[in-house]
Amino acid sequence: MSRQRVVIAGGGFGGLYAAKALRRAPVDVTIIDKRNFHLFQPLLYQVATGGLSPGDIAAPLRAALRGQANVEVMMGEVCDIDAGRRVVVLDSGREIGYDSLIVATGATHSYFGRGEWEHLAPGLKTLEDATEMRRRMLYAFEAAEMEAAEEARRQWLRFVIVGAGPTGVELAGAIGEIANKTLREEFRRIRPEEAEILLLDAGERVLPSYPAALSESAEKALIRLGVRTRVRVKVTAMDERGVAVATAAGEERIDARTVFWAAGVQASSMGRVLAERTGVATDRAGRVVVNADLTVAGHREIFAIGDLAAVAQGGKPVPGVAPAAMQMGQYVARTIRRRLEGAAGEEFRYWDKGSLAVIGRASAVADFGTVRMSGLVAWLAWLFIHLMYIVGFQNRVLVFIQWGFHYFTFHRGARLITGGK
Amino acid sequence: MSRQRVVIAGGGFGGLYAAKALRRAPVDVTIIDKRNFHLFQPLLYQVATGGLSPGDIAAPLRAALRGQANVEVMMGEVCDIDAGRRVVVLDSGREIGYDSLIVATGATHSYFGRGEWEHLAPGLKTLEDATEMRRRMLYAFEAAEMEAAEEARRQWLRFVIVGAGPTGVELAGAIGEIANKTLREEFRRIRPEEAEILLLDAGERVLPSYPAALSESAEKALIRLGVRTRVRVKVTAMDERGVAVATAAGEERIDARTVFWAAGVQASSMGRVLAERTGVATDRAGRVVVNADLTVAGHREIFAIGDLAAVAQGGKPVPGVAPAAMQMGQYVARTIRRRLEGAAGEEFRYWDKGSLAVIGRASAVADFGTVRMSGLVAWLAWLFIHLMYIVGFQNRVLVFIQWGFHYFTFHRGARLITGGK
Numbered sequence A, B: 001m002s003r004q005r006v007v008i009a010g011g012g013f014g015g016l017y018a019a020k021a022l023r024r025a026p027v028d029v030t031i032i033d034k035r036n037f038h039l040f041q042p043l044l045y046q047v048a049t050g051g052l053s054p055g056d057i058a059a060p061l062r063a064a065l066r067g068q069a070n071v072e073v074m075m076g077e078v079c080d081i082d083a084g085r086r087v088v089v090l091d092s093g094r095e096i097g098y099d100s101l102i103v104a105t106g107a108t109h110s111y112f113g114r115g116e117w118e119h120l121a122p123g124l125k126t127l128e129d130a131t132e133m134r135r136r137m138l139y140a141f142e143a144a145e146m147e148a149a150e151e152a153r154r155q156w157l158r159f160v161i162v163g164a165g166p167t168g169v170e171l172a173g174a175i176g177e178i179a180n181k182t183l184r185e186e187f188r189r190i191r192p193e194e195a196e197i198l199l200l201d202a203g204e205r206v207l208p209s210y211p212a213a214l215s216e217s218a219e220k221a222l223i224r225l226g227v228r229t230r231v232r233v234k235v236t237a238m239d240e241r242g243v244a245v246a247t248a249a250g251e252e253r254i255d256a257r258t259v260f261w262a263a264g265v266q267a268s269s270m271g272r273v274l275a276e277r278t279g280v281a282t283d284r285a286g287r288v289v290v291n292a293d294l295t296v297a298g299h300r301e302i303f304a305i306g307d308l309a310a311v312a313q314g315g316k317p318v319p320g321v322a323p324a325a326m327q328m329g330q331y332v333a334r335t336i337r338r339r340l341e342g343a344a345g346e347e348f349r350y351w352d353k354g355s356l357a358v359i360g361r362a363s364a365v366a367d368f369g370t371v372r373m374s375g376l377v378a379w380l381a382w383l384f385i386h387l388m389y390i391v392g393f394q395n396r397v398l399v400f401i402q403w404g405f406h407y408f409t410f411h412r413g414a415r416l417i418t419g420g421k
Helices: A013-021 A041-048 A127-146 A150-156 A166-182 A212-224 A270-278 A322-341 A376-389 A393-409 B013-021 B041-048 B127-146 B150-156 B166-182 B212-224 B270-278 B322-340 B376-389 B393-409
Strands: A004-009 A027-033 A037-039 A058-060 A071-075 A078-082 A087-090 A095-097 A100-103 A107-109 A158-162 A196-200 A227-230 A234-239 A242-247 A250-255 A258-261 A265-267 A299-304 A355-360 A363-368 A371-374 B004-009 B027-033 B037-039 B058-060 B071-075 B078-082 B087-090 B095-097 B100-103 B107-109 B158-162 B196-200 B227-230 B234-239 B242-247 B250-255 B258-261 B265-267 B299-304 B355-360 B363-368 B371-374
Touching: A004 A013, A004 A095, A004 A322, A013 A027, A013 A100, A013 A322, A041 A127, A041 A166, A071 B127, A078 A270, A100 A322, A127 A150, A127 A166, A127 A258, A127 B071, A150 A158, A158 A166, A158 A242, A158 A250, A166 A196, A166 A212, A166 A227, A166 A355, A212 A227, A212 A355, A212 A363, A212 A371, A265 A270, A270 A299, A355 A376, A363 A376, A371 A376, A376 A393, A393 B393, B004 B013, B004 B095, B004 B322, B013 B027, B013 B100, B013 B322, B041 B127, B041 B166, B078 B100, B078 B270, B100 B322, B127 B150, B127 B166, B127 B258, B150 B158, B158 B166, B158 B242, B158 B250, B166 B196, B166 B212, B166 B227, B166 B355, B212 B227, B212 B355, B212 B363, B212 B371, B265 B270, B270 B299, B355 B376, B363 B376, B371 B376, B376 B393
Parallel strands: A004 A027, A004 A100, A027 A071, A100 A299, A158 A196, A158 A258, A196 A227, B004 B027, B004 B100, B027 B071, B100 B299, B158 B196, B158 B258, B196 B227
Antiparallel strands: A037 A058, A078 A087, A087 A095, A107 A265, A234 A242, A242 A250, A355 A363, A363 A371, B037 B058, B078 B087, B087 B095, B107 B265, B234 B242, B242 B250, B355 B363, B363 B371
């Protein structure tokens, strides 16, 4: 009898950890990703703000899985499924058969039906997004320096970040630090510390998924970095010169040449494909509603995990964060192994290890359930955990050194304006 | 009396070293570059081959010149000169007046009148060039892995490098190392070590500017890395599937999906502009023929330096290398200082410190005039000199660590396929 074929679509946290957990299983694994690398997304905002280089937070998938003889890495995009014949179809038209399929293609930005905003206010999901944000942010200071007219200069120095979740907070904090520390004394006509950084959110407070006390700590830390947070503010229109917002007081216009989007995510297109091909339900964000064992209704051989899966536990949805994706990947690998051994299945149990958001140097908030902290201790916890999980020993060393430099000098080594127009 | 205004066009080795050498001069310096960073070009091939990240070999100009109060950095492109009114014109239309002008805008690829080859065979001058080369090179291995047909697979695994000067040799050696060491055991259907790497040159031998004995050492080292060198071979045509070459034996076709260009350089467009605006002569490569004090005929206030300048010494042209550009920048700064002091001018004297070309790990050739070496000693000299001159202490540490990793593991941390189609 030939060995079971496991196909994994996506090499993010879910897919990579599933492949690794299948190391000793008697199966042949094919992991397919449109990129040749695994991306450590939690540090993407540091690439967007010039603190780290793209290479520091990416590990080639082939290198990450080199020692694992039962894994084959394939570069390509899974764009369709024939659940009856049990094959996935790549963008090249090639078909690959599976006995078990793990769909872990993640999520992308959501502009809530306003796709035309994407080029006006880029979001942060890929390395290309990050270098584009970096280009726009750094170029804005250069353009302000060259601008003679006072009002135009002010618009170049105004940065709007839409969405005050962890990504928005991290971006705003980093831009605040750049304006107030990194770029200090580098310009002759402008003072970078005059930059206005506005963090907008439609909700009641920054970091809405955190306890209220931590939201307050975060807001105070942001203010110290020169960030102005504005809540209960909804973006209603956008053009190249700024945004229009609706507030309790009415409509308002904010002129700004740089707008970043951190407001929403939606499942990648494989959510829709799975729905069409298997009849499974999706939620509002396009995520696939999965069973308690992360399988798709009617298909015990198809799993959806990570940001692509909608699964609730104790009445609360499992959040779309890296630890959840890793746990799902490992759980599915275990399930496949148990099935081969003829053992009974278990339900997926999400172990919430807590949440962390960084604001700036020596400043973060952490919610570990019973233990909540902010400031230096939270920041050290953040540092330690991120260094521990980043893939590849060399990356760990390089990131550590760059953080060390940054801590003492506020220096950001990857402040390059590349690509673009 | 107001202070002398010195305008420097270009922030490469010539421009940056001129600005730094004017630190204590009683002048106001404006340095203008279309990029916001100084690029350490001698290591560009390491970005193209995934050994280093773009940020490692680039230093923001503002950071490099931060402490220097008499320097203003401006991002923009100098595209015209009015030598009568003593102003330069930026791409934005803005005019900037000067008392002394240092034109240091460098060189670009030359396809010898076949500009249409540029997208078929990219050259290596900018960071974008480097990441594009990296993308094509890494993608070729991925495509070969996916290709079922034997002949097509072979074409994906054939790499042609046109031009066997230092850049061509460095590229070929690095690709050889990647195929034979770095990618080993990462693929399932192909063996990367089957890659064919062809280094072509129209001349008599590789590294034609080196002594013949060193050319021979280099060729042997390349052969050990799996590179096949072919001299007296001229590219006559090119398409997406390969190149046609003329050899002593006649016409020949080489099918290859990846072709890189390292065959020629020409002065940047400012050479032509200077010729039109001042009547100065240019040589075949578009370089400005300058006086012995690097000024342009009839304009003692306009200097051309670095790759843009054609200057001979002892009957031999000063080569277009980083040390020559640095020395010219420092010389011009000294000349400007001496003029302000009323001292007599001196001629520019190029001090040839020797040439170095690296082939692979622990393998290089060095020509220090009387002392010539190859192998490990030459490589250590290369290592030391490049680490010493790279701009920025953090860059030095990061490069050193990555080279350390690479030395022991052949690991290349920045093996990312980004951007592109």
